[in-house]
Every structure is written in C-alpha cells, then in structure tokens.
Amino acid sequence: MSTPDPSHVPDHDSVYDGLLGGDDSHWAFGTDFEDPLAGVDTTVPDGVDHRDLATYCLMLGDDALVLSQRLSQWCSNAPDLEEDIALANIALDLLGQARLLLARAAAADPTVVPALPEGSPAPPEDALAFFRDDRDFRNVRLVESDNGDFAVTMARLLLFSTWRLALFQRLTDSRDHVLSAVAAKGVKEMTYHRDYAARWFLTLARGTEESRRRLVSGLSATWPLRAELFSAHDVEVRVARAGVGVDPSTVADEVDVLLEQVFASSGIDRPEVAPLAGVQRRTGRDGLHTEAFSLLLAELQVVARAHPMGTW
Amino acid sequence: MSEAVSGEWPLYEVFVRGKRGLNHVHVGSLHAADDEMAIRHARDVYTRRNEGVSIWVVRSSDVTASSPDEKDPLFAPSGDKVYRHPTFYEIPDNVPHM
Numbered sequence: 001m002s003t004p005d006p007s008h009v010p011d012h013d014s015v016y017d018g019l020l021g022g023d024d025s026h027w028a029f030g031t032d033f034e035d036p037l038a039g040v041d042t043t044v045p046d047g048v049d050h051r052d053l054a055t056y057c058l059m060l061g062d063d064a065l066v067l068s069q070r071l072s073q074w075c076s077n078a079p080d081l082e083e084d085i086a087l088a089n090i091a092l093d094l095l096g097q098a099r100l101l102l103a104r105a106a107a108a109d110p111t112v113v114p115a116l117p118e119g120s121p122a123p124p125e126d127a128l129a130f131f132r133d134d135r136d137f138r139n140v141r142l143v144e145s146d147n148g149d150f151a152v153t154m155a156r157l158l159l160f161s162t163w164r165l166a167l168f169q170r171l172t173d174s175r176d177h178v179l180s181a182v183a184a185k186g187v188k189e190m191t192y193h194r195d196y197a198a199r200w201f202l203t204l205a206r207g208t209e210e211s212r213r214r215l216v217s218g219l220s221a222t223w224p225l226r227a228e229l230f231s232a233h234d235v236e237v238r239v240a241r242a243g244v245g246v247d248p249s250t251v252a253d254e255v256d257v258l259l260e261q262v263f264a265s266s267g268i269d270r271p272e273v274a275p276l277a278g279v280q281r282r283t284g285r286d287g288l289h290t291e292a293f294s295l296l297l298a299e300l301q302v303v304a305r306a307h308p309m310g311t312w
Numbered sequence: 313m314s315e316a317v318s319g320e321w322p323l324y325e326v327f328v329r330g331k332r333g334l335n336h337v338h339v340g341s342l343h344a345a346d347d348e349m350a351i352r353h354a355r356d357v358y359t360r361r362n363e364g365v366s367i368w369v370v371r372s373s374d375v376t377a378s379s380p381d382e383k384d385p386l387f388a389p390s391g392d393k394v395y396r397h398p399t400f401y402e403i404p405d406n407v408p409h410m
Contacts, residue, residue: 080321080343082353089356196352203345 035177036100038126045175048242053140053176054109054169059285060129060167062139063099065129066293067160068094069300070147078163079150086196090157093189097182102128102180114185121311130304134297135287142225142274144284150205151211152218158197159222162258163229164249165190176244198262205266220271227275230255233285241263323372324350326357328364334409336368344369 131209
C-alpha cells in the first residue's frame with residue numbers, strides 16, 4: 001500500500017494544463033501558416049466582373065489592414081497593460097480579415113497583384129500588402145489618420161466598427177462564398193470591437209472633466225472622415241447590384257441610430273463638423289490619401305521591400 | 313462623477329474554464345475599473361489563445377486567504393492520515409473524472 005505523494009497534485013502543476021486539451025485543437029488558427037483560402041470554393045459567381053470583385057475585396061481588405069497597422073502602433077504605449085493587449089487583439093482580428101480579403105482579391109483577379117522578382121516567396125496577399133503604392137490602396141481615409149490620444153483612437157474605433165459591423169452583417173448574404181464566410185467570421189469579431197469602443201466612449205464621456213474634454217475633441221477631429229464611409233463608389237454600387245457586395249449608403253440609417261444611442265447615454269452632442277472634402281471628388285476609395293498615409297505605408301512596407309526574396 | 317480619482321484600478325483575480333475543463337481554474341490577476349471591464353480584460357488577456365469558454369472574476373480584496381502562519385495547524389494534521397485517500401479501492405476503468 002503506497003502513500004500518495006502529496007507533492008504531486010496534477011491539477012495544479014500548471015494552471016494551463018486544465019485549460020488546454022493536450023493536442024493542437026485549441027490553437028484557433030492552427031499551428032502553421034498555409035493558404036488562407038485552402039479548401040474554399042473561389043469560383044467567381046456568374047455575372048460578376050472579376051476586376052470589380054477584386055477591387056471591392058481590396059477596399060474592405062485595405063480598411064482592415066491600415067487600421068490594424070494604426071492600432072498596432074499602440075503596442076507598448078497604451079494607458080494600461082490590459083488595454084495594450086486589447087488593442088493588439090483588435091488589430092490582429094483586423095489583420096486576419098485583411099489577409100483573407102487580399103487573398104480573395106488576388107484569387108478573383110490575379111492582375112491586381114504587383115509583380116515581384118522571379119522566385120520571390122511572398123504569397124499574393126503579402127505582395128498586395130507590401131508592394132503596392134499608396135495610390136493603389138482603396139481604404140477610406142478614416143483608418144489612416146493618426147492615432148492621436150486614446151480618446152481619438154476610441155472615437156475612431158467606434159465610428160469604424162459600427163459601420164463595418166453593419167456592412168458585414170449584410171455581406172453574410174453575399175453570393176460570393178468567400179465574402180460571405182469572411183463576413184460571418186468578422187461579425188463576431190466586430191461585435192466585440194464595437195462593444196469595446198462604445199464602453200470606452202461612455203467611460204471617457206462620463207469620467208472626469210479631462211477625459212470628457214479629450215473625447216469631445218477626439219470625436220470632432222474624427223467626424224469629418226465619417227461621411228466618406230457611406231458614400232458609395234461606382235465599384236461598390238456595381239458589386240451590390242451583382243449580389244456580392246453591399247452599397248455602404250444603405251447602412252447609413254441603421255448606423256446612425258446606433259451612434260445616437262451611444263451619444264445619448266454618454267451625454268455627447270453629435271458633432272457639427274463639415275466632411276473632409278476629396279480632391280476633385282476623389283477620396284480614399286479612389287486611391288487618394290492623406291499625408292499621414294504615406295508615412296504609415298512606408299513603415300509598413302520598408303522591410304518587405306528591402307528584402308523581396310525574404311522568407312519570414 | 314465627482315469622487316476623487318485614484319491612480320490605480322482595483323485588482324481582480326481571474327478564473328477560466330477551458331473547453332474540456334470541468335472547473336474554473338485560477339489563471340492570474342489583472343486591473344480593471346469595474347466588474348464588467350474586468351471580464352473584458354480577462355477575455356483579452358487570458359483567453360486570446362482559445363483557452364476558455366467561461367470566465368469568473370472576483371475583486372482580490374474580496375478573497376479571504378489562509379495565512380502562512382496557520383500552515384501547521386491547518387494542514388499538518390492531514391499529512392499522516394493515509395486512510396483518508398481513496399487508494400484502497402479498485403476503481404473501474406469506466407468511472408470518469410476520478
């Protein structure tokens with residue numbers, strides 16, 4: 001009869017033993033990077049222009065990629081360790097969306113992918129992210145503007161996530177299987193982003209005089225870039241008509257109602273600031289960007305461009 | 313809000329139940345302004361690698377802990393009571409969670 005060894009209590013050897021199942025299935029995205037669209041039917045639905053579909057995927061993908069890059073700049077600079085990780089998580093969610101959407105763009109129309117030196121190991125989605133020039137990026141200008149302080153970042157995230165969540169909820173009905181799958185995955189992610197941003201919006205608005213002052217000024221700094229979110233580009237109108245995309249002007253009312261709720265509970269007035277004009281009516285969706293974007297893009301792309309044959 | 317703003321958020325202890333776990337396990341602690349924010353912070357800090365399906369948070373100040381000074385009276389008496397362990401039984405293979 002042996003006495004049980006009191007020093008060996010399996011449940012408490014490592015707190016994570018009880019959480020992880022001992023196999024790889026707990027890794028949400030697997031343990032390896034592979035073709036992001038592996039096993040997915042990438043046939044372009046009938047009656048859809050390949051170029052339009054690719055451009056539309058670039059628009060949605062670039063929105064996510066650029067905001068992801070911006071949010072990543074908070075890494076090690078957020079007000080608290082907990083917020084630092086929260087912002088990095090949101091950035092990673094968006095990066096995941098960007099990867100799928102850029103891969104979809106490349107699959108729909110390979111001519112959108114920049115040519116790389118013979119034998120470069122960069123997959124198409126990387127070529128699109130790291131080797132396109134600023135004029136080829138189709139993101140809205142809201143996502144490229146500087147982070148400002150935490151309040152500016154929260155105001156921008158609230159405007160962005162309410163809008164993108166509404167878009168993606170409709171996009172789940174897309175005739176394109178890839179887009180509807182990307183949207184279904186994104187809806188869960190962005191529901192959290194919106195909740196996170198709205199909670200902080202309320203907290204800052206109802207916090208101290210200083211936090212409220214910063215929030216009000218952050219919101220009016222961001223507001224001029226909001227109109228662009230709801231103005232439909234020709235490509236968006238065409239893909240919406242073809243049943244694969246969403247015309248962003250159709251979600252304007254729904255997003256407005258939501259924002260009004262957040263404003264009302266925060267005791268914040270809707271800003272009265274004129275929208276930022278385009279140049280000859282061209283805006284982010286046309287590839288026309290602000291100066292802040294060039295700096296962001298340089299930082300994003302410099303390493304990959306210096307080593308086009310690099311393996312990461 | 314007019315109360316004085318303290319420099320530090322209160323500390324919370326975080327318990328997570330894994331997918332196949334049967335009970336919540338203490339995984340660490342974090343700072344948050346209130347209970348709801350603590351849940352969200354716990355989600356971000358402790359479940360970002362797919363570790364959990366349920367989270368409990370509790371203010372650290374609400375935890376009553378035993379003191380190291382009481383170690384002997386509390387725990388030493390059970391050290392030599394070998395008959396309290398159910399090792400004298402044969403447990404059939406098909407009895408789970410033992």
